[in-house]
Amino acid sequence: MGIVSVSFAQEYILFYGNGCPYCAKVEQYFKDNKITKKFDIVQKEVFYNSTNLKEFNGYLEKHKLTYDKIGVPFLIITSGTDCNYINGDTNIIDYFSGKLSQIAAAACKDTALS
Numbered sequence: 234m235g236i237v238s239v240s241f242a243q244e245y246i247l248f249y250g251n252g253c254p255y256c257a258k259v260e261q262y263f264k265d266n267k268i269t270k271k272f273d274i275v276q277k278e279v280f281y282n283s284t285n286l287k288e289f290n291g292y293l294e295k296h297k298l299t300y301d302k303i304g305v306p307f308l309i310i311t312s313g314t315d316c317n318y319i320n321g322d323t324n325i326i327d328y329f330s331g332k333l334s335q336i337a338a339a340a341c342k343d344t345a346l347s
Contacts, residue, residue, distance in 0.1 A: 244273050246309040247325075248289045250280035255322040256306045262326045266333060279305060292318065 249256035263269055269276075277285040292309055293299070296318055308319040308328070319325050 243310055243312045245275070245311075246288075246292075247274055247276045248279050248285065248292075248305050248307040248309070249276060250305045251278055252280065253305055255304075258322040259306045259325050262329070266329070268329055271336070272329070272332070292316075 247259070249259065263274075268274065277288065279286045279289045289305075289307065292307075293303060295316070298318075303320050306320075306322055306325055308325050310317045310319065319328050
């Protein structure tokens, strides 16, 4: 029996807003695919939480982004000292679909080697 070991060494922060229909799509996808159980994701609401909003603004500033080009859902991906972002429900869902495919491919490869 093989052991599947997939290390992404990444942490995620998902900024979202209560009542945002695009955020709701991501939330449903996460729930349906158990994303928060498979990945280290911190979720931070920004419409009603000023502390989270300040943190969100800090990331926008760091990436030289403005509100007219960026909204929620907004995913921060940190890996070591690297920090990247993905904006929008479709982009975030596509990103995690790709990650799930990588996990499945690694599991198939590991099983084939056993």
